[in-house]
Amino acid sequence: MNAAVLREYGEPLDVTDVPAPECAPHGVVVDVEACGICRSDWHAWMGHGEWADDQAPTDFVLGHEPAGTVVAVGDRVESVREGDRVAVPFNLGCGACGECLNGHGNTCTDGLALGFEREAPGAFAERVHVPHADYNAMPLPEGVAPRDVAALGCRFMTAFHALAHRADVDGGDWVAVHGCGGVGLSAVHIADALGARVAAVDVSTDALDRARDAGADVTIDGRGAAVPDEIESVTGGGADVSMDALGRAETCRNSVDCLRVRGTHVQVGLTTDAEQGEVSLPTDVMTRWELDFVGARGMPPTRYDELLGLIEAGDLDPASLVGREVGLDEVSDRLAAMTRYETEGVEVLTF
Known part of the structure; x- marks a missing residue:
């Protein structure tokens, strides 16, 4: 064959x-x-x-x-x-x-x-x-x-498991998706189907257009202003659930930093040889505001x-x-x- x-x-x-x-x-x-x-x-x-x-x-x-x-x-x-x-x-x-x-x-x-x-x-x-x-x-x-x-x-299966099972997304939640490749677009589409409001982040105009078509309520150009501040502004206090769908240190940190009190970050993207599986996180802030950090695989x-x-x-x-x-x-x-x-x-x- x-x-x-x-x-x-x-x-x-x-x-x-x-x-x-x-x-x-x-x-x-x-x-x-x-x-x-x-x-x-x-x-x-x-x-x-x-x-x-x-x-x-x-x-x-x-x-x-x-x-x-x-x-x-x-x-x-x-x-x-x-x-x-x-x-x-x-x-x-x-x-x-x-x-x-x-x-x-x-x-x-x-x-x-x-x-x-x-x-x-x-x-x-x-x-x-x-x-x-x-x-x-x-x-x-x-x-x-x-x-x-x-x-x-x-991508769809992981995004569904991440949002529906690991992060327990509910109707009316604000979900931020960092990176609108295959798994990110899937997450946007699934979050929309679950009744959530979605803020999609990417550095590609085409990717943001696709995210909008997939159900994103708000799109944010990651090359512009500070992403966590933008998400806090458009969501009125931060995302309830945020996903790093790319796996870079910057997108992981932005995802954690954009959460509201008692929010949940879900890690889906795998890191590259730049991070080698290790990303620095604001653990004191996560403790103070009871932020959850969960992983999702398949x-x-x-x-x-x-x-x-x-x-x-x-x-x-x-x-x-x-x-x-x-x-x-x-x-x-x-x-x-x-x-x-x-x-x-x-x-x-x-x-």
């Missing part, structure tokens, strides 16, 4: 023929119809994450936001059949540990990260293997296209039905955020564009 293989960090992927995945007894093989191209792929392509023992290997297939059709099923799989249309989470749970059984499969201690670990080759390929498929292969509702689910990718597979139900009902439209569809030989160019912050909304590989 054709796949885009990471040979050297930061260098073009090698689009070549590789062996198709074999099906484990507990797994399925999926014919990939679409796969999102995410900033987390960019981090892996650049070789980031060594400081957190989280560096993707070389001679490896990236890609962690696939959707497609099941073409092979292991003999121990009970709930998935050939021909089923499925989405695949990047945070693959074992389905049997305490975390998975208690609804927290995204933090499974025996889990794998699709497209980031040697044991779980990714989906910048014609086919991908999904282990523990009864737990990890999510059936698609009728009428939901694989491209639209790939647009969900980890979404538990057991809660995917909440998000897919909103899409099926028409409350969320991930397809509206798709800025570009590309072929396998264009993925390297789109990863390089992320270095220059030149991507267009959500970008998706389609076959």
